[in-house]
Amino acid sequence: MSEGYLLEVDRLITSFETERGLLRAVDQVSFKVPYGKTVGIVGESGCGKSVTAMSIMRLLPQPAGKILGGEIHFKGEDLLHSSDKRMQQVRGGEIGVIFQEPMSALNPVHRIGRQVAEVFRIHKKMGKKEAWDAATEMLDMLRIPAPAKRMMDYPHHLSGGMRQRVVIALALACRPDLIIADEPTTALDVTVQAQILDLLGNLQSEMGMSLVLITHDLGVIAETCDEVVVMYAGRVVESAPVDELFENPLHAYTKALLRSIPTLDTVPKSVLPTIPGTVAGLGDHSHGCRFCQRMGRDGPVTRERPKFKEVEPGHWLEICKECSNL
Numbered sequence: 139m140s141e142g143y144l145l146e147v148d149r150l151i152t153s154f155e156t157e158r159g160l161l162r163a164v165d166q167v168s169f170k171v172p173y174g175k176t177v178g179i180v181g182e183s184g185c186g187k188s189v190t191a192m193s194i195m196r197l198l199p200q201p202a203g204k205i206l207g208g209e210i211h212f213k214g215e216d217l218l219h220s221s222d223k224r225m226q227q228v229r230g231g232e233i234g235v236i237f238q239e240p241m242s243a244l245n246p247v248h249r250i251g252r253q254v255a256e257v258f259r260i261h262k263k264m265g266k267k268e269a270w271d272a273a274t275e276m277l278d279m280l281r282i283p284a285p286a287k288r289m290m291d292y293p294h295h296l297s298g299g300m301r302q303r304v305v306i307a308l309a310l311a312c313r314p315d316l317i318i319a320d321e322p323t324t325a326l327d328v329t330v331q332a333q334i335l336d337l338l339g340n341l342q343s344e345m346g347m348s349l350v351l352i353t354h355d356l357g358v359i360a361e362t363c364d365e366v367v368v369m370y371a372g373r374v375v376e377s378a379p380v381d382e383l384f385e386n387p388l389h390a391y392t393k394a395l396l397r398s399i400p401t402l403d404t405v406p407k408s409v410l411p412t413i414p415g416t417v418a419g420l421g422d423h424s425h426g427c428r429f430c431q432r433m434g435r436d437g438p439v440t441r442e443r444p445k446f447k448e449v450e451p452g453h454w455l456e457i458c459k460e461c462s463n464l
């Protein structure tokens with residue numbers, strides 16, 4: 139594996155066993171995460187972003203979810219062939235995860251302090267007092283006011299934004315090399331969302347971690363990411379450094395997503411363009427270009443799988459004669 143990348147996902151295929159047979163939610167997805175950088179994964183709901191994240195962590199719903207192909211290398215280690223015991227060390231210790239809904243990551247019947255301290259006890263083998271102090275310090279780093287007091291609270295005592303800070307504290311506690319944040323601020327209001335993203339960005343650069351930030355919001359990507367991976371219907375249609383993607387988008391789907399974000403020029407209360415149609419269900423995916431399928435184009439474009447190629451250094455594109463602008 140090449141040096142310089144913390145995480146390399148190569149032609150990952152993840153399927154679910156369903157009543158309609160084995161269906162692919164992730165269909166040969168490839169991307170790389172450099173050390174210390176933030177990579178955004180963007181795409182509408184149902185494009186396979188969360189399934190990609192769950193595949194990396196090997197936390198797919200069982201027994202339906204299966205990884206059927208590809209490779210995932212983390213610090214050079216092949217995660218798809220690591221033992222379950224090793225994966226337990228990786229999760230929480232070396233890769234921290236933050237999910238959308240903070241309540242699902244917190245246990246409602248235990249105090250905040252106990253839950254954060256537990257991470258230090260398990261992964262760092264700290265004693266009770268030391269773990270408690272480390273947890274208090276962690277809450278302080280997350281700018282949670284009066285951290286010693288908050289340690290005694292139960293999750294329901296806190297606001298949504300404060301709860302998500304606690305979840306981030308849990309994910310960062312062991313100073314992992316990588317954080318995977320799956321829509322970490324979607325459930326929060328816009329002001330709190332901005333504060334949390336700022337905080338996450340600051341802590342990331344302080345700690346030198348890499349971050350994979352999953353979102354359906356290109357506005358968030360523009361503010362926070364170094365590189366962007368655009369997913370559509372289980373595949374990567376385009377990926378590039380963030381400035382390149384915003385200045386020179388080459389895939390029709392990326393352009394459509396870009397048109398749907400408001401800018402300073404947007405007339406207040408005007409209707410933003412939306413992308414017609416919806417992402418096809420897993421069983422209805424075409425073999426060929428899936429955005430052509432969405433746009434109702436038929437023929438060779440929906441029958442032959444487009445090639446995924448590097449068209450400029452670092453700029454990857456699914457080459458479809460209808461959708462890609464070369």
Ligand SMILES: Nc1ncnc2c1ncn2[C@@H]1O[C@H](COP(=O)(O)OP(=O)(O)O)[C@@H](O)[C@H]1O
Pocket residue numbers: 154156163181182183184185186187188189190199202203419420
């Ligand atoms: N447990 C499951 N069983 C069957 N299909 C699933 C399961 N989980 C997710 N999917 C399907 O996989 C596709 C990708 O889902 P997901 O990764 O959650 O999308 P995103 O995070 O981009 O919104 C969707 O079509 C979804 O319905």
Ligand SMILES: [Mg+2]
Pocket residue numbers: 187188189320321
């Ligand atoms: Mg999701």
